[in-house]
Amino acid sequence: MKKTFKANNISCMSCANLIKGSLEDSFGEIEVNLNTSPREVTLEILTEEQEVTFKKEMQELGFEIIDN
Template sequence: MKQTYKAQNISCNNCANMIKASLEDEFGEIEVNLNVTPKEVTVNIENETKESEFKKEMEELGFEIIEE
């Protein structure tokens, strides 16, 4: 199921490309919306385990997911 997360510290295409290059092999296609603040990352998440892994890996890249 596609999920959209708000993330901190994403500022440009280089950030978006780094997220995609680092995580698309494991999580499939990732979309990064740079036209909103905070920036949004949309990814297909299959279950809670994958969601936890995605959030952890985003944080390791320096892009913390904002909990709402």
Template structure:
């Protein structure tokens, strides 16, 4: 599953997301250039993942 954001801008953003969310949601690939997160989530985890991502200050790109 690919989740797009508007403000993953640097390696520090990547490190913050991984440190905060990987333990609960699993390994993810984060691409700073496309501002996207590639992660294998179950359907019931998606809303909680998005909420926690937003709590960290990352705005979702739902377009």
């Protein structure tokens, strides 16, 4: 199921490319919307465990996921 997360600290295309380059091998295609505030990251999440892992890896990259 496609899921969209709001995230802090994503400021530019370099941030978006860092997220994609670091996480697409593990999570598949990732879309980063730089036209919203806070920024939105959309990807296919299949399990709750995968969602937890995604949030943890985003945090490690310096991008905090904002819980909705």
